[in-house]
Amino acid sequence: MGPREILRELFDAGLGAVDPARCVPPALPQAGEGRLVVVGAGKAAAAMARAVEATWPGELEGLVVTRYGHGVPCRHIEVVEAAHPVPDAAGAEAARRILERVSRCGAGERVLFLASGGGSALLVAPMAGLALEEKRALTAQLLRSGADIDEINCVRKHLSAIKGGRLALAAWPAPVLTLAISDVPGDAAAVIASGPTVADPSTCADALAVLDRYGLTLAPALREGLHSGALETPKPGDPRLAHSAFRLVASPRQMLEAAAARARALGLRPLILGDALEGEAREVGRALAGVALSCARHGDPAAAPCVLLSGGETTVTVRGQGRGGRNTEFLLGLALALAGAPGIHALAADTDGIDGSEDNAGAFVAPQTLARARAAGVDARAALAENDAWAFFAALGDLLLTGPTRNNVNDFRAILVGVE
Numbered sequence: 001m002g003p004r005e006i007l008r009e010l011f012d013a014g015l016g017a018v019d020p021a022r023c024v025p026p027a028l029p030q031a032g033e034g035r036l037v038v039v040g041a042g043k044a045a046a047a048m049a050r051a052v053e054a055t056w057p058g059e060l061e062g063l064v065v066t067r068y069g070h071g072v073p074c075r076h077i078e079v080v081e082a083a084h085p086v087p088d089a090a091g092a093e094a095a096r097r098i099l100e101r102v103s104r105c106g107a108g109e110r111v112l113f114l115a116s117g118g119g120s121a122l123l124v125a126p127m128a129g130l131a132l133e134e135k136r137a138l139t140a141q142l143l144r145s146g147a148d149i150d151e152i153n154c155v156r157k158h159l160s161a162i163k164g165g166r167l168a169l170a171a172w173p174a175p176v177l178t179l180a181i182s183d184v185p186g187d188a189a190a191v192i193a194s195g196p197t198v199a200d201p202s203t204c205a206d207a208l209a210v211l212d213r214y215g216l217t218l219a220p221a222l223r224e225g226l227h228s229g230a231l232e233t234p235k236p237g238d239p240r241l242a243h244s245a246f247r248l249v250a251s252p253r254q255m256l257e258a259a260a261a262r263a264r265a266l267g268l269r270p271l272i273l274g275d276a277l278e279g280e281a282r283e284v285g286r287a288l289a290g291v292a293l294s295c296a297r298h299g300d301p302a303a304a305p306c307v308l309l310s311g312g313e314t315t316v317t318v319r320g321q322g323r324g325g326r327n328t329e330f331l332l333g334l335a336l337a338l339a340g341a342p343g344i345h346a347l348a349a350d351t352d353g354i355d356g357s358e359d360n361a362g363a364f365v366a367p368q369t370l371a372r373a374r375a376a377g378v379d380a381r382a383a384l385a386e387n388d389a390w391a392f393f394a395a396l397g398d399l400l401l402t403g404p405t406r407n408n409v410n411d412f413r414a415i416l417v418g419v420e
Contacts, residue, residue, distance in 0.1 A: 003419050004364055006266060007347035008400075010259040010307065010414050015351060017258030018181065018250035018409050020044050024051035024114075027179050027249045031058045033108060037174075038062030038077050039098045039167075040114025041123035042193055043070050043084070043352045044181045047406040048114040049077040063101065064114060065094035065122045070352075070404045085357075086139050087124035092132050095125040095162050102167065105174035113167065113176060117183025117352065117408030119193025120153055125162040127231060129221050135159070138216065145214040146317035148278055149184055153194045155216075157233055158207040158226060160194065164233035167196035168244040176244040182251045183351075183410045185276030185312050189246045197244050200233035251275070252311035252409045255351065259309055259414065268416075269306040277312035277413075281326040282384060284314050285333030288415060292344050295417045304343070304418020313410050316356075322388025325356025327411055328363050328399075332389040334415075335365045336380055342367050346415045349400050352408040356390070361402040362412075363393035372396055 001009070016022075038052055038060055045064040050072050052060070062077040067084040082091030102111050126135045138159075142152045157164030168176050176197050184191045189198045204226040211218055218226075225231040234241060252275040260270035273291070277284060288308065295302050302308070314326045327348040338344055349355065349362025373380050376395055383392040393399050 003345035003366065003416050006419065007345060007364065007414050007416055010262055011347060011349060011412055013262035014255035014259040014412055015405060015407065018255050018407060020047040020051045020181065020407060023181070023249040024048050024179060025055040027247045028052065028055060029177055031056065035109045036060040036112055037101060037105060037109055038064070038112045038114065039102060040064035041119035042114070042116025042181070043067050043118040043408040044116035044406060045114050045119070046070060046072045046074070046079045048116065048179065048181070049074050049079065052112065053077060063094065063098055065091055067118055067122065067404070070406050072406060082122050084118045084121045085143055086136050087121050087132070089132065091122045091124045095123045098123070099125060099162055099167065099170050102171040102174070105171055109174055111171045111174055111176040113178045113197050115178055115180040115193040115196070117181070117192070117410065120156050120163065123162055123193065123196065125160055127159050127161055127222070129219065130159055134219060138218065141216050144318045145216065146315050147210060147214055148315055149313055150191055151210045153191050154202045155207045155210050157194050157200055157202065158204055158231050159222065163194035163196050164200035165195060165198055165238070165241060166233065168198070169234060169240050172240045173243060178244070178246045179249050180246065181407065181409060182248060183313070183408045185278055187248055187251050198246055199236040199238060199241055201236060204229050204232050250409060255409045255412065256309050256311055263307045267305070269302050271302040271306060271308050273308055273310040275311040277310050277314070279314055281314035281316050281329040282333030285330040286337040288413070289334045289337030292338065292415045292417050293341060296341065296343060306417050308415040308417065310413045311410050316387065318387050320386030320388060322383065322386040323358055323391055324387055324389035325350065325358060327355045328389035328393055329384070329387065330413070331363050331365050332380060332384050332392060335369045336384065340367050340370050343418050343420055344415065345419065346413070347400065348411065348413045351405060351410060351412055353402045353405040358390045359401065360390065360399040362400045364398045364400060369396065369398070
C-alpha cells in the first residue's frame with residue numbers, strides 16, 4: 001500500500017467512526033407515548049434524521065435543513081436543502097417553519113434537535129430589523145475577515161431569532177433533547193450550529209467587539225440593540241431552558257482516535273497533535289512541517305514510520321482572487337515549508353467533503369509536489385499569495401474528491417513520515 005492509499009485509509013477510518021448511522025441510535029431517548037418532533041440543521045442533519053427514522057419505534061414527524069447536495073430521502077422527516085456558508089431564502093424559510101412547529105408543541109410531544117456543523121448558516125432567522133440580504137452580506141464579510149468560528153457564531157447568535165438558545169425558548173415548555181455532531185474546537189454546545197437550544201455565555205458586548213475588531217458594518221438600529229443589550233441571548237440558569245438537554249454523539253477526537261487505531265494496525269506510530277488546532281491555515285501548515293521534519297531527522301516527538309494526526313478549524317484571511325479552502329491552503333503552506341523533504345506525505349480535508357466553496361474535500365502533498373509544479377509551470381508561492389491553492393493542486397491532479405459525506409467533524413489532517 002502506497003503513502004496516498006494509507007492516508008486515504010486513515011481518513012476513511014476516521015469518518016467511519018463518526019457516521020451518524022453508528023452514533024445517533026445509542027443516544028436516542030427512551031420511546032414513550034406521544035409524538036417525537038424532529039428538527040435539525042447542519043451538513044449531517046439528513047443523515048442523522050435517517051438514523052432516527054431507522055431506529056425510533058414510535059410516532060414522529062419533522063423537518064431538517066442541510067446543505068445543497070447533502071440530503072438523503074426520509075419517510076417521515078422532511079429534508080430541505082439550502083445554501084452554505086452564505087445563507088439563502090430556502091434556509092430562512094426552513095428556519096421559519098421549524099420555529100413555527102416547535103412553538104405549537106402539544107401535551108406529550110417532545111422535540112429532538114439534530115445539530116451538526118454548518119447549522120449556523122443553514123438555520124437562518126434574522127432578528128427583526130435585519131433583512132436576509134443584510135445577513136448574507138454580513139456573513140460574507142465575516143467569512144473573509146479571518147475571524148475564527150467562535151467569533152463568527154457570537155455575532156450570528158445575537159442577530160438571530162433562532163440561535164443562541166432561542167429555539168428552545170420557542171419550544172418551552174416542551175422538553176428538548178439535542179443530539180450534536182461537533183465541528184468546532186472544544187466541542188462547546190453553545191458553539192455547535194450556534195447553540196439554538198442551549199444557553200449562550202457570550203454577550204452583546206462580545207458581538208460588538210468582534211464587529212469592531214474586523215471593521216464590519218451593521219445597521220445603526222441593530223448596533224444600538226447590541227449596545228443597549230436589547231438583543232441579548234438567554235444565559236445559563238434561564239428557567240426557560242430547564243427542559244433542554246444536550247448530548248454530544250460524535251466529535252473530532254473520536255475521528256482522530258479511530259484513525260490512530262487504523263494507523264497502529266498498519267504498523268505506524270500515530271501521534272495526535274490535537275483535535276482543536278486553529279490559526280491561519282498557511283501558518284499552521286508551516287508549523288506542522290517543522291514537527292514532521294523533527295520526526296524525520298531526530299525521531300522526536302515520534303519516530304518514523306509515524307503519522308501526525310490533527311483536527312480543528314484553521315482560518316484563511318482572503319487577500320487574493322484565487323479559489324480554494326483552508327485545507328488546500330494549509331497543504332500549500334506545508335509543502336513550501338517542507339521544500340521537498342523525502343519521505344513525508346500529507347492529506348488534509350474537510351470531513352464534509354467540501355473544502356471552502358469548491359468541489360474537493362482537500363488534497364494530497366508528496367515530496368515531489370513542488371518539483372512537479374515547477375515542471376508544469378505552476379508557481380507555488382504565487383498561488384499562495386493569491387489564495388489560489390485549489391488551482392495549484394488541480395493542475396497537479398492531487399485534489400481529493402469524495403463528494404458530500406453528509407457529516408462534518410471539522411478538518412482531518414494526516415502527515416505521514418518515513419514511508420515511501
